[in-house]
Amino acid sequence: xxxxxxxxxxxxxxxxxxxxxxxxxxxxxxxxxxxxxxxxxxxxxxxxxxxxxxxxxxxxxxxxxxxxxxxxxxxxxxxxxxxxxxxxxxxxxxxxxxxxxxxxxxxxxxxxxxxxxxxxxxxxxxxxxxxxxxxxxxxxxxxxxxxxxxxxxxxxxxxxxxxxxxxxxxxxxxxxxxxxxxxxxxxxxxxxxxxxxxxxxxxxxxxxxxxxxxxxxxxxxxxxxxxxxxxxxxxxxxxxxxxxxxxxxxx
Amino acid sequence: xxxxxxxxxxxxxxxxxxxxxxxxxxxxxxxxxxxxxxxxxxxxxxxxxxxxxxxxxxxxxxxxxxxxxxxxxxxxxxxxxxxxxxxxxxxxxxxxxxxxxxxxxxxxxxxxxxxxxxxxxxxxxxxxxxxxxxxxxxxxxxxxxxxxxxxxxxxxxxxxxxxxxxxxxxxxxxxxxxxxxxxxxxxxxxxxxxxxxxxxxxxxxxxxxxxxxxxxxxxxxxxxxxxxxxxxxxxxxxxxxxxxxxxxxxx
Numbered sequence: 001x002x003x004x005x006x007x008x009x010x011x012x013x014x015x016x017x018x019x020x021x022x023x024x025x026x027x028x029x030x031x032x033x034x035x036x037x038x039x040x041x042x043x044x045x046x047x048x049x050x051x052x053x054x055x056x057x058x059x060x061x062x063x064x065x066x067x068x069x070x071x072x073x074x075x076x077x078x079x080x081x082x083x084x085x086x087x088x089x090x091x092x093x094x095x096x097x098x099x100x101x102x103x104x105x106x107x108x109x110x111x112x113x114x115x116x117x118x119x120x121x122x123x124x125x126x127x128x129x130x131x132x133x134x135x136x137x138x139x140x141x142x143x144x145x146x147x148x149x150x151x152x153x154x155x156x157x158x159x160x161x162x163x164x165x166x167x168x169x170x171x172x173x174x175x176x177x178x179x180x181x182x183x184x185x186x187x188x189x190x191x192x193x194x195x196x197x198x199x200x201x202x203x204x205x206x207x208x209x210x211x212x213x214x215x216x217x218x219x220x221x222x223x224x225x226x227x228x229x230x231x232x233x234x235x236x237x238x239x240x241x242x243x244x245x246x247x248x249x250x251x
Numbered sequence: 252x253x254x255x256x257x258x259x260x261x262x263x264x265x266x267x268x269x270x271x272x273x274x275x276x277x278x279x280x281x282x283x284x285x286x287x288x289x290x291x292x293x294x295x296x297x298x299x300x301x302x303x304x305x306x307x308x309x310x311x312x313x314x315x316x317x318x319x320x321x322x323x324x325x326x327x328x329x330x331x332x333x334x335x336x337x338x339x340x341x342x343x344x345x346x347x348x349x350x351x352x353x354x355x356x357x358x359x360x361x362x363x364x365x366x367x368x369x370x371x372x373x374x375x376x377x378x379x380x381x382x383x384x385x386x387x388x389x390x391x392x393x394x395x396x397x398x399x400x401x402x403x404x405x406x407x408x409x410x411x412x413x414x415x416x417x418x419x420x421x422x423x424x425x426x427x428x429x430x431x432x433x434x435x436x437x438x439x440x441x442x443x444x445x446x447x448x449x450x451x452x453x454x455x456x457x458x459x460x461x462x463x464x465x466x467x468x469x470x471x472x473x474x475x476x477x478x479x480x481x482x483x484x485x486x487x488x489x490x491x492x493x494x495x496x497x498x499x500x501x502x
Contacts, residue, residue: 018459020294022284023428023472029299033273043271045306048280048297055296078438079458080445119441154460177274187329190370194331207330208269209405221274 005225008041008172010069013059014048015084016153019074027155028073035162040171041069051075056087064091064148069169071162074153076142078119084150085143089127092145099126102141109139134164173225178234182246185209185216192240193220200233202226219251256476259292259423261320264310265299266335267404270325278406279324286413291422292320302326307338315342315399320420322413325404327393329370335401336394340378343396350377353392360390385415424476429485433497436460436467443491444471451484453477470502 012032018024029046036043044067049055056075064070075084089096102124110116123140126132133142133149137160142151144165151161182189186209197205204223209216220237224230238248263283269275280297287294295318300306307326315321326335340347353375361367374391377383384393384400388411393402395416402412433440437460448456459470471488475481489499 014297017455018457018472019280020284020297021288021426021428022281022286022294024459025281029270030273030276033271037272043273044301046265046271046297046299050295077441077458077460079441080448081457115438117438117442120438122441123438156462175272177272187366187368187371187374190328190330190373191368197331204268206269206332207328208275209328211407221269 005175006172008069008170009044009067010036010041010071011045011047011063011067012043013056013063013070013072014046014153015051015056015072015074016048017051017081019048020050028151028153028158031155031159032071032073032162035166037175039166039169040174041169042172042175051081051083053083053087053090056084057091060088060091060148064146068147070148072148072150073158076123076140076150076152078117078122078140082122085125085127088130088143088145088148088150091148092127092129094128094145096125096127098124099130099132099141099143101132102126105139105141133161136160136164175223175225176227176230177221177223178230179219179221179251180234180237180241181210181217181219181249181251182241183215183217184241184244184246186218188244189218189220189241189246192244193237196222196233196237196240199236200224200229202229203233256424256426259320259421260295260318261287261292261322262296262298262314262318263294264307264314264321264323265297265404266302266307266323266325267299268302268332270299271301279402279404279409282406282410283322283324283413286417288426290417290420291425292420293423293426302332302334304334304338304341307335308342311339311342311399315397319398321399323399323401324409327374327391327401327403329368329373329391333373336376336378339381339394339396339399339401342399343378343380345379345396347376347378349375350381350383350392350394352383353377356390356392384412387411387415426474426476427478427481428472428474429481430470430472430502431485431488431492432461432468432470432500432502433492434466434468435492435495435497437469439495440469440471440492440497443495444488447473447484447488447491450487451475451480453480454484 130143142161206221208219241248381394455474457472492499
């Protein structure tokens with residue numbers, strides 16, 4: 001019998017009215033999803049919440065108890081609607097104040113003290129117990145409190161911050177996947193696919209329909225932490241596709 | 252004193268492991284956000300949940316109690332991992348069975364009875380009390396139960412389904428917005444912007460930083476349900492930008 005895979009989980013909280021109103025289109029979810037999958041971490045849930053402290057605090061406390069890692073994006077800039085740091089402090093029941101290392105970093109960036117405005121000083125405020133996350137793009141750091149990482153919302157900055165900390169994330173057994181496409185509609189391939197999942201315990205099967213050149217097809221994805229099992233299930237799937245008169249295309 | 256605006260709220264539940272793993276990049280959130288804003292409905296929260304019945308049921312029941320409308324996308328196809336309809340039935344505590352009208356629609360599409368497979372019949376299952384949502388793209392309908400609309404996940408189908416029902420959504424007073432850009436960094440404009448929000452009660456102000464041609468700028472967005480108030484606040488904002496040596500660009 002295959003040994004139980006080690007599963008490490010995560011959730012993402014996207015903070016900001018501008019995403020919910022449609023003014024800004026989120027680009028961070030797809031990036032973090034891809035990187036976590038590569039690192040063997042399963043993202044289990046994403047929440048997009050408004051700039052409402054109670055909603056942010058509730059999302060942080062619910063998700064940090066439920067999953068191994070939580071990431072937040074957005075709301076750590078210098079303006080009055082940047083309330084994420086205060087909400088993280090509130091969620092953990094700790095105080096918040098200017099972090100000396102963050103003050104040093106921003107003082108070095110704004111050499112003329114007049115440029116280091118009160119608004120910019122807001123970006124040095126970190127919940128007590130927080131560890132800074134390096135921001136190689138625009139200096140103002142993110143931070144980590146226990147298992148919750150707080151990143152900026154601007155994609156280029158968020159990606160740089162993620163790069164600064166990804167070495168410290170501990171993944172589980174990576175969930176391997178193989179994808180096979182065929183110009184067979186889902187309604188035809190659905191039942192054989194379910195049978196493969198039943199015949200190969202440890203395999204998760206998914207089906208994603210597409211339409212190309214006016215023809216309906218399905219991308220069939222098999223996932224497992226066991227590479228051998230995945231190979232055998234993929235061979236069985238290809239055989240079924242041929243039986244149904246399709247041509248399996250591994251993608 | 253301005254009268255209290257009539258606020259209508261909504262939430263979106265995006266269902267599917269493929270979004271959480273990064274294999275599929277969501278395109279529905281931005282579309283629904285834009286359309287709801289146009290209709291005067293405020294999206295307050297989005298959740299992306301895995302293909303886990305308890306998680307889906309919990310999200311549906313939490314959000315349908317909290318907001319005027321809930322939309323779900325994904326998980327209503329013919330495959331065994333399409334569990335959304337069952338989860339909606341469970342959330343409402345009702346049964347589920349083949350909807351006669353949906354059977355009629357799909358029978359007409361698959362004229363050869365052999366093509367109307369058991370898998371495809373799954374797509375006719377609707378929670379009891381559900382009303383069909385027309386699918387002009389690929390026939391298999393979505394449905395509405397009370398204030399919860401269930402749509403397909405494929406963007407072109409989801410958009411068509413949304414188009415089928417948007418006339419029945421009742422919006423509140425639309426939240427009008429005016430956006431002004433300037434090549435002033437957030438750290439400079441943050442405090443004057445906060446002052447404008449304080450001086451013009453009924454105005455919500457947001458600031459979204461950008462970087463263009465190597466220069467930092469801010470897009471400043473004022474929102475209100477009161478058009479006159481919005482005009483006056485926008486004029487005040489432009490004056491502040493000029494005072495700070497910037498050039499206001501209305502976008």
